[in-house]
Amino acid sequence: MSGLDHLIGGFSVALSWKGLLYCFIGCLWGTVVGVLPGLGPLAGMTLLLPLTFGLDPTIGIIMLTGIFYGAMYGGSTTSILVRIPGEAASVVTCIDGYEMARQGRAGPALMIAAVGSFIGGTFSILGLMFIAPPLAKVMIAIGPSVEVVLMLLALAVISFVSPGSRMKTATMVVFGLLLGTIGLDNLTGVARFTFGNPDLSGGLSFAALAIGLFGLSEILINLETTETIKAIQPKLRDLVPRWNDLRESGPAVGRGSVIGFIFGIIPGASHVVSTFVSYAVEKRLSRHPEQFGKGAIAGVAGPETANNAVTGTAMIPLLALGIPSIPATALLLSALTIHGVQPGPLLLTDRPEVFWGLVASMYIGNLILLALNLPLVGLFVNLLRIPYRWLVVIILVISIIGIYSVNFSTVDIWIMVISGGIGYVLRKFGYEMAPLLLALVLGDRLEANFRVALTMSGGSYATFFDTASIIVLGSALAILLVMQGLAWALGYRKSLADEAERA
Amino acid sequence: MVEQTPIADHSADRGRERARRLPFAISVRWGGVVLAGALAVTGLVFVWQSTMLDLGGIGLPGPGLFPLVLGVLLAVFSLVIGVESWRAPATERTVELGHPHVLITAAALLAVPVLFEPLGAYLTLALLSAVLLVFVARLSLWLAAIWIALGMAACWYLFEVLLGVRLPAGPF
Numbered sequence: 130m131s132g133l134d135h136l137i138g139g140f141s142v143a144l145s146w147k148g149l150l151y152c153f154i155g156c157l158w159g160t161v162v163g164v165l166p167g168l169g170p171l172a173g174m175t176l177l178l179p180l181t182f183g184l185d186p187t188i189g190i191i192m193l194t195g196i197f198y199g200a201m202y203g204g205s206t207t208s209i210l211v212r213i214p215g216e217a218a219s220v221v222t223c224i225d226g227y228e229m230a231r232q233g234r235a236g237p238a239l240m241i242a243a244v245g246s247f248i249g250g251t252f253s254i255l256g257l258m259f260i261a262p263p264l265a266k267v268m269i270a271i272g273p274s275v276e277v278v279l280m281l282l283a284l285a286v287i288s289f290v291s292p293g294s295r296m297k298t299a300t301m302v303v304f305g306l307l308l309g310t311i312g313l314d315n316l317t318g319v320a321r322f323t324f325g326n327p328d329l330s331g332g333l334s335f336a337a338l339a340i341g342l343f344g345l346s347e348i349l350i351n352l353e354t355t356e357t358i359k360a361i362q363p364k365l366r367d368l369v370p371r372w373n374d375l376r377e378s379g380p381a382v383g384r385g386s387v388i389g390f391i392f393g394i395i396p397g398a399s400h401v402v403s404t405f406v407s408y409a410v411e412k413r414l415s416r417h418p419e420q421f422g423k424g425a426i427a428g429v430a431g432p433e434t435a436n437n438a439v440t441g442t443a444m445i446p447l448l449a450l451g452i453p454s455i456p457a458t459a460l461l462l463s464a465l466t467i468h469g470v471q472p473g474p475l476l477l478t479d480r481p482e483v484f485w486g487l488v489a490s491m492y493i494g495n496l497i498l499l500a501l502n503l504p505l506v507g508l509f510v511n512l513l514r515i516p517y518r519w520l521v522v523i524i525l526v527i528s529i530i531g532i533y534s535v536n537f538s539t540v541d542i543w544i545m546v547i548s549g550g551i552g553y554v555l556r557k558f559g560y561e562m563a564p565l566l567l568a569l570v571l572g573d574r575l576e577a578n579f580r581v582a583l584t585m586s587g588g589s590y591a592t593f594f595d596t597a598s599i600i601v602l603g604s605a606l607a608i609l610l611v612m613q614g615l616a617w618a619l620g621y622r623k624s625l626a627d628e629a630e631r632a
Numbered sequence: 633m634v635e636q637t638p639i640a641d642h643s644a645d646r647g648r649e650r651a652r653r654l655p656f657a658i659s660v661r662w663g664g665v666v667l668a669g670a671l672a673v674t675g676l677v678f679v680w681q682s683t684m685l686d687l688g689g690i691g692l693p694g695p696g697l698f699p700l701v702l703g704v705l706l707a708v709f710s711l712v713i714g715v716e717s718w719r720a721p722a723t724e725r726t727v728e729l730g731h732p733h734v735l736i737t738a739a740a741l742l743a744v745p746v747l748f749e750p751l752g753a754y755l756t757l758a759l760l761s762a763v764l765l766v767f768v769a770r771l772s773l774w775l776a777a778i779w780i781a782l783g784m785a786a787c788w789y790l791f792e793v794l795l796g797v798r799l800p801a802g803p804f
Contacts, residue, residue: 183795294713296709296712296713296716297713300671300706300710300713303702303706303709304674304706307702307703310678314695316695317695319685319686321695321696322678345741352731352737352768353728353731353733353734516769518768518769519765521768521769522761522764523783525741525760525764526757526760529744529757529760530787533753534797539748539749540745542744543745546738546741546744546745550738555667557728557729558660558663558667576698579698580692580698583691583692587691588690588691588692589691590691
């Protein structure tokens with residue numbers, strides 16, 4: 130079957146009533162969690178993860194992915210109307226988006242953000258469609274030693290590029306790997322750190338840990354604040370941008386698509402990095418850089434396009450290599466595994482309907498989001514009026530039932546509650562949860578591949594330095610270094626510092 | 633004649649006083665040291681437990697070697713963080729822990745796994761919702777009861793009827 134046949138097959142899944150319904154639910158919930166401050170894509174995905182357990186794997190993943198990119202769309206709404214970023218990737222949009230809203234131009238800002246998001250998202254899906262299949266073919270040819278090298282590289286890069294203390298991030302990576310060793314050893318079947326509890330033999334439930342560390346800890350932190358939110362209400366008739374707006378934002382959308390797509394490859398915080406790079410580039414290329422910070426539409430169009438262009442790129446390492454690069458894709462990996470689908474090079478040959486169904490649904494999801502976000506912007510803004518403490522009750526009840534329904538065990542509820550408390554304290558002291566989660570997901574395979582590679586080589590560590598490993602490691606490292614260097618050169622650090630100063 | 637002084641009940645005042653002191657402000661420096669120490673101890677527990685497993689050899693590692701190395705790394709990294717926090721210049725920076733709403737939510741959540749199977753899922757979740765709606769969201773008891781009844785009915789329909797998830801019914 131050719132790629133086109135597969136894509137047509139994918140559309141038949143995505144356009145089925147179930148595919149459309151769950152894609153819509155995912156996009157809608159994604160927009161809602163993107164709009165609500167303190168609930169990012171990861172918390173949104175973890176909260177609805179249990180709902181997918183009764184679904185077909187493709188449909189479940191379509192819904193979860195919809196939440197991922199839906200949150201990227203929704204995040205811009207609060208940035209523009211309230212000056213509160215719905216999630217981290219929308220921080221930059223606050224700068225010029227809110228200024229535009231204050232000048233009575235919230236409509237064009239929202240319109241351009243939505244259209245830019247659509248273009249950036251669609252551009253990155255095209256990239257995913259064309260890059261993932263050949264990359265998977267290359268990966269099939271490589272052995273466990275190269276996979277170990279790639280996973281170590283991903284973890285090292287996460288430690289290096291994550292915001293905050295590198296030592297704390299590295300500690301979280303090690304802690305995540307360590308938590309991943311709990312349960313039966315993959316190769317020998319020996320129980321490790323289960324203390325005789327059969328509920329722990331399958332390891333710590335990833336869903337329970339993810340909801341606890343991200344969702345619950347986020348809720349606890351948000352419960353500490355009591356501020357009320359006042360939003361600027363845009364009128365629907367004001368949404369249409371002026372000709373001048375289109376002329377200024379057109380090139381920014383184009384550049385944002387490319388920047389988001391390229392920088393999406395950096396593990397850890399690609400969606401945030403890409404927005405800062407895009408903002409810095411737009412400011413540098415603008416004929417009126419002095420307008421940036423005072424309501425320049427290019428300062429909204431570029432970053433919003435970039436953060437949505439990351440979504441497709443972030444799916445490439447997940448689907449082609451089985452290695453998640455950001456927490457949201459780590460959760461998708463876990464969800465796929467729960468559904469009995471192993472992401473990685475064999476996904477495209479063994480379960481093509483999952484890959485192509487997902488690709489097709491992303492095209493449809495982007496259209497749904499465009500249709501949802503513009504006419505319903507007033508409704509989403511009104512969500513901010515619902516007291517957060519009411520929402521907490523709904524979120525917690527859904528999470529508890531969902532977590533229990535994975536294994537029908539109260540141990541998972543214990544894990545969720547305890548990890549929520551641990552996450553709350555760790556985050557208060559500046560520890561990042563994303564590296565922990567990524568390491569937890571990768572730890573199992575890292576150890577298994579490490580030991581298999583050593584067994585195959587008769588105990589020789591030289592297997593990790595063979596030609597294939599060096600080529601893969603060298604090229605991956607070179608790409609990442611170039612990306613990181615480019616980000617720095619294009620002013621990522623400076624715009625980050627500017628924003629910090631502004632805040 | 634000895635004049636008797638009235639014995640005042642100060643326990644309620646003390647409770648209010650404690651509540652006024654919440655959340656606790658903990659210095660970043662000391663909190664950082666304590667947290668790093670806790671992580672280091674966690675690492676050492678893993679090291680200790682790993683030594684009870686087959687470590688294998690460097691060339692052919694057993695199930696205990698990987699966690700042993702990771703436990704050592706966790707302990708070392710945490711110690712470095714602890715020392716860095718200790719040696720950091722003393723500042724007034726503090727971290728607030730134990731906001732009353734956080735404590736109420738955490739306590740209510742801790743009760744959930746204990747009661748979930750003996751009391752039944754819906755009754756346990758109704759109690760959790762009641763605590764949160766009344767003490768955190770500050771809803772009146774009647775309004776909270778109406779919302780909880782509606783919410784539990786919606787949960788039952790979504791999970792039991794639509795998704796076929798069988799939750800513990802409890803003694804009823």
